[in-house]
Amino acid sequence: xxxxxxxxxxxxDAGLLIDTGVDGLYGRSGQFEDVIAAFERLIDxxxxxxxxxxxRFPPGxxxxxxxxxxxxxxxxxxxxxxxxxxxxxxxxxxxxxxxEVGEEDWTADQKATDIVLTPAACYPLYPTVxxxxxxxxSGGLFDLQSYCFRxxxxxxxxxxxxxxxxxxxxxxxxxxxxxxxxxxxDRGVEMMKSVGLDxxxxxxxxxxxxRAGKMMVNNQRDQNLKFELLIPxxxxxxxxxxxxxxxxxxxxxxxxxxxxxxxSVAHTACVGFGLERIALALFHTHGLDTKAWPESVRATxxx
Amino acid sequence: MNETIRELLAKVGGLPVAVETLEDGADLYAAGLSSxxxxxxxxxxxxxxxxEFPDNLLNRKSFASISAIEATVAQILKAREAA
Numbered sequence: 001x002x003x004x005x006x007x008x009x010x011x012x013d014a015g016l017l018i019d020t021g022v023d024g025l026y027g028r029s030g031q032f033e034d035v036i037a038a039f040e041r042l043i044d045x046x047x048x049x050x051x052x053x054x055x056r057f058p059p060g061x062x063x064x065x066x067x068x069x070x071x072x073x074x075x076x077x078x079x080x081x082x083x084x085x086x087x088x089x090x091x092x093x094x095x096x097x098x099x100e101v102g103e104e105d106w107t108a109d110q111k112a113t114d115i116v117l118t119p120a121a122c123y124p125l126y127p128t129v130x131x132x133x134x135x136x137x138s139g140g141l142f143d144l145q146s147y148c149f150r151x152x153x154x155x156x157x158x159x160x161x162x163x164x165x166x167x168x169x170x171x172x173x174x175x176x177x178x179x180x181x182x183x184x185x186d187r188g189v190e191m192m193k194s195v196g197l198d199x200x201x202x203x204x205x206x207x208x209x210x211r212a213g214k215m216m217v218n219n220q221r222d223q224n225l226k227f228e229l230l231i232p233x234x235x236x237x238x239x240x241x242x243x244x245x246x247x248x249x250x251x252x253x254x255x256x257x258x259x260x261x262x263x264s265v266a267h268t269a270c271v272g273f274g275l276e277r278i279a280l281a282l283f284h285t286h287g288l289d290t291k292a293w294p295e296s297v298r299a300t301x302x303x
Numbered sequence: 304m305n306e307t308i309r310e311l312l313a314k315v316g317g318l319p320v321a322v323e324t325l326e327d328g329a330d331l332y333a334a335g336l337s338s339x340x341x342x343x344x345x346x347x348x349x350x351x352x353x354x355e356f357p358d359n360l361l362n363r364k365s366f367a368s369i370s371a372i373e374a375t376v377a378q379i380l381k382a383r384e385a386a
Binding site for chain 1 (some may be wrong): 310358
């Protein structure tokens with residue numbers, strides 16, 4: 001049995017994660033949630049004074065915005081769409097028959113709704129901000145958190161299909177947003193140290209699909225557009241990305257029509273915390289019982 | 304080959320300027336070639352010349368200018384002849 005599976009089993013046995021029968025789809029215990037809540041307070045303490053505007057969206061987004069985002073160009077393999085039964089009574093009868101017999105796929109006649117599962121917490125933000133008109137001279141800073149969906153079933157507890165992402169998104173000039181990104185890279189390292197986690201930061205890439213994606217990967221890495229903060233969870237040789245620091249150049253600004261006060265296209269950057277991954281890193285490092293965690297870590301998280 | 308590359312660039316490059324106005328050595332990214340358009344261009348060139356870009360040439364540098372694309376395609380065609 002590999003290390004990923006055994007850590008997942010230990011988490012199940014301890015009741016921290018709750019098995020649903022689907023890989024990557026888990027319930028969480030009160031103790032697990034308590035760790036996430038405490039870490040989010042730590043994020044608030046570190047970033048709160050920056051004055052970000054908080055917005056919370058449900059884990060589904062407007063399909064039209066999702067289509068406009070170009071997500072399907074880059075990550076078709078990860079997307080999740082919401083489909084529903086839209087038929088009449090006769091269709092309902094054949095649906096039930098189909099489900100009872102179980103030979104055919106009863107979902108084949110489900111129709112796409114206007115909702116797509118949110119792939120990253122900041123996706124609903126860009127069109128929302130664009131609707132307001134030009135950004136003020138000082139740019140924009142936003143605080144988001146959402147459950148996100150990525151279709152990648154796995155036994156690795158650090159690769160879940162539905163997980164929470166806390167994000168800060170910055171919009172402004174190139175200098176402004178790259179400074180923001182650097183600030184959070186420094187803060188991220190300090191924060192993780194303060195809760196006793198071993199971290200490294202490395203250049204990274206998104207999982208772009210296919211051969212065309214290979215070129216996107218090379219471009220992204222050559223230009224240092226993405227960095228990740230890595231912490232060993234299920235492997236020390238392949239540590240897990242628990243934070244990411246992304247500079248989008250002016251691509252989102254151009255795509256969504258985000259302009260600054262002087263009419264120039266806004267540059268954007270975002271910093272994301274993988275909340276479940278951070279909780280798992282804490283459980284992996286300090287043990288499965290939070291009461292037995294080092295006093296300094298407990299003090300940082302629970303004061 | 305130059306002409307063919309220019310045709311494909313005009314077709315899939317999505318540039319805000321006319322391709323005829325670009326020098327062979329002009330920086331295509333500065334001219335407005337997006338990351339995604341460069342991928343489209345790569346796929347169009349592969350189809351037109353019936354070649355496949357090896358991983359080490361799938362990068363920004365290979366598509367930085369019309370002459371860079373020409374050199375990259377020539378290099379791939381040459382490697383194929385030698386093989």
